[in-house]
Amino acid sequence: MSESGNPGPGMLRPRSAAAVPWRELGVAWRDAGLLVVLAVVCALAFNALRPEGLSLLRYAPFDLLGPCPEIQDHVPKITAGKLKPGDENVVIVDVRLAWTFMSGHVPGAWFLPMYETAPPDEEVVSRLRALRPGTWIVLVGAAGTVTAERALTALSVQGLRGLYVLDGGIEAWEKRHGPLAVGQVQVVTDPQDLQGAVLIDARDEESFAAGHREGALNLPFDDLLPPDPEVLRKIRAAKADRIYVYPGNQASGGSQASGKDPPAGFGVACELIARGFQGVKLWNAPYPGPSGPDVTGGTPP
Amino acid sequence: MNLPTPHASSGPASWVARAWNHPAHDFVSLPIRWIVGVTFLIAAWPKLVVPEDFAWSIAMYQMISPRYVHLLAIILPFVELIASVAFLAGFRVRGAAVVMCGMLVMFIMALSYAFVHEIEMTSCGCFSPAGARALSEHRETVGTSLLWRDVWMLIGCGYVWLFDTGRWGVDGCLRHWKKRKTQHG
Numbered sequence: 035m036s037e038s039g040n041p042g043p044g045m046l047r048p049r050s051a052a053a054v055p056w057r058e059l060g061v062a063w064r065d066a067g068l069l070v071v072l073a074v075v076c077a078l079a080f081n082a083l084r085p086e087g088l089s090l091l092r093y094a095p096f097d098l099l100g101p102c103p104e105i106q107d108h109v110p111k112i113t114a115g116k117l118k119p120g121d122e123n124v125v126i127v128d129v130r131l132a133w134t135f136m137s138g139h140v141p142g143a144w145f146l147p148m149y150e151t152a153p154p155d156e157e158v159v160s161r162l163r164a165l166r167p168g169t170w171i172v173l174v175g176a177a178g179t180v181t182a183e184r185a186l187t188a189l190s191v192q193g194l195r196g197l198y199v200l201d202g203g204i205e206a207w208e209k210r211h212g213p214l215a216v217g218q219v220q221v222v223t224d225p226q227d228l229q230g231a232v233l234i235d236a237r238d239e240e241s242f243a244a245g246h247r248e249g250a251l252n253l254p255f256d257d258l259l260p261p262d263p264e265v266l267r268k269i270r271a272a273k274a275d276r277i278y279v280y281p282g283n284q285a286s287g288g289s290q291a292s293g294k295d296p297p298a299g300f301g302v303a304c305e306l307i308a309r310g311f312q313g314v315k316l317w318n319a320p321y322p323g324p325s326g327p328d329v330t331g332g333t334p335p
Numbered sequence: 336m337n338l339p340t341p342h343a344s345s346g347p348a349s350w351v352a353r354a355w356n357h358p359a360h361d362f363v364s365l366p367i368r369w370i371v372g373v374t375f376l377i378a379a380w381p382k383l384v385v386p387e388d389f390a391w392s393i394a395m396y397q398m399i400s401p402r403y404v405h406l407l408a409i410i411l412p413f414v415e416l417i418a419s420v421a422f423l424a425g426f427r428v429r430g431a432a433v434v435m436c437g438m439l440v441m442f443i444m445a446l447s448y449a450f451v452h453e454i455e456m457t458s459c460g461c462f463s464p465a466g467a468r469a470l471s472e473h474r475e476t477v478g479t480s481l482l483w484r485d486v487w488m489l490i491g492c493g494y495v496w497l498f499d500t501g502r503w504g505v506d507g508c509l510r511h512w513k514k515r516k517t518q519h520g
Contacts, residue, residue, distance in 0.1 A: 054355055058429065062496060065430020066437070069417055077413035081386070088386055088405045 109183050112172060112198040114210035124170045125162070129185040130204070131257060132304040133296045136217035140174060140207055143215075145308045148175075148185045150258045159192055170196050177203040219303045220315045221282065231276040232269055236302035237321075247280065247321070248328045255298035261305055269306070275313045279303040282318030360498035364428075367491040368499070371435060372422035374488070375415045382412035396445050397452070414438065422495075425504010432496035439489040446482050 081087040117124060119141065126143040128135050135145055146158045162171060171194065175182030182199040189197055200206060208214055225231070233250035235242050242252040253265045269277065282299045296304070299316055306314045382389040390408035394401055414434060421431035501507055 054351070058500075059496070062427075062429030062433050065427040066433035067430075069421060069427060069430055069434050070414060073414040073417040074410055076417070077410045080383075080413070081409045088390065088409060090406050090409070091402050 111201040113201045114206040132308040136304045138214035141215040172198045174200045177205045221318045232272045232274040234279040236298040255301040277314045278317045280317035281321040282316045361502040364495045364499035368422045372419045375419035379412045379415035428501040432492045435492040443485045
């Protein structure tokens with residue numbers, strides 16, 4: 035080796051004077067950082083330019099791994115004090131069943147009952163989905179908020195965002211913002227204008243088949259399942275201005291709006307009114323009467 | 336002037352210096368770089384083309400919050416691609432080796448996690464994310480061969496980080512060009 039330190043012809047150059055090239059090994063970490071930064075920039079740019087690029091954050095991929103406890107652990111709750119009645123950026127959705135909704139609800143609230151064994155109403159969900167992005171959807175249930183939390187999970191799975199549960203439920207709203215809107219079920223005892231009206235029999239299918247009023251549709255009262263959409267469609271298609279639901283509870287006149295087990299006729303009448311049907315009246319008379327049933331058999335096609 | 340050089344001296348430090356800086360390391364690390372580089376390049380391609388499937392594979396490991404699955408599925412294939420290209424081209428070789436080591440440690444941890452928690456999957460998702468779609472049809476526990484493959488690659492990348500000077504590649508060409516420029520300038 036010459037004095038200048040260059041190897042002679044055919045000689046391998048000594049690579050470092052140090053035993054271990056600490057500096058070069060350290061520089062490798064800097065280079066690694068630069069390579070990763072370059073990769074991240076390229077990746078984000080590539081994803082942004084792809085027409086089918088992925089969203090950077092995914093909220094709850096239930097479709098990948100099945101039910102995820104993530105949401106139940108972190109239920110986004112909101113207090114009544116943070117909400118303003120009539121705020122156009124907020125949609126209040128009442129998730130209680132119809133008769134409790136009718137007994138008192140937030141004025142202007144949407145009705146989306148959460149039954150034990152059924153998913154939320156698709157029609158209401160699609161209306162919620164069509165809301166302006168950024169709108170808060172506040173789910174109102176009873177004070178326990180269990181139903182509202184279940185609704186939040188169900189709606190999250192369907193891709194809805196901006197969901198909150200009202201902390202303390204309907205009672206918290208009433209305490210903060212005053213009186214609730216109460217729905218009334220109009221009661222008649224002996225209707226004379228049956229021509230052109232729709233009759234709804236709220237009893238179970240067996241009782242209906244054993245005998246019912248002529249031309250009546252069967253819409254059994256059930257607090258576990260939503261009403262049959264086909265029957266609702268028939269009622270809507272009839273475009274009648276009067277809908278009589280029977281039988282009513284003669285003793286109370288169907289006016290009881292609270293309680294766990296409302297009379298069948300009253301429950302169905304509440305269901306129809308809460309869903310926006312007009313002219314719903316409760317025919318407050320026992321059925322069948324002393325003269326027996328009018329006709330027998332199932333619902334006509 | 337005759338100055339003593341470390342190589343001329345004797346003792347343990349001299350022996351370590353000679354062993355560490357031996358030119359043969361570049362010849363040994365070159366095939367390692369190529370094997371690992373090509374492996375990662377092949378692995379990166381399907382993930383780049385269909386990141387949705389790769390996101391599914393990541394989610395299957397159940398290691399990170401589902402919220403960040405997409406982000407990882409977008410970024411990781413590009414890290415693999417750029418590190419593998421750097422490895423093959425011999426550009427910033429030691430830096431690329433550090434990145435490779437980081438990724439391999441991550442993969443080993445993920446596979447170990449799947450072992451420990453007995454997570455069943457048809458594929459590790461390393462090369463064929465689409466294969467993991469058949470989860471419900473054909474369940475198999477991840478084999479240990481996958482773990483050993485990653486361990487061997489980690490050892491190889493560690494060797495490259497410690498001993499490769501980038502002589503065979505872009506780094507070497509740049510150094511050679513700079514040296515000639517200095518000599519002629």
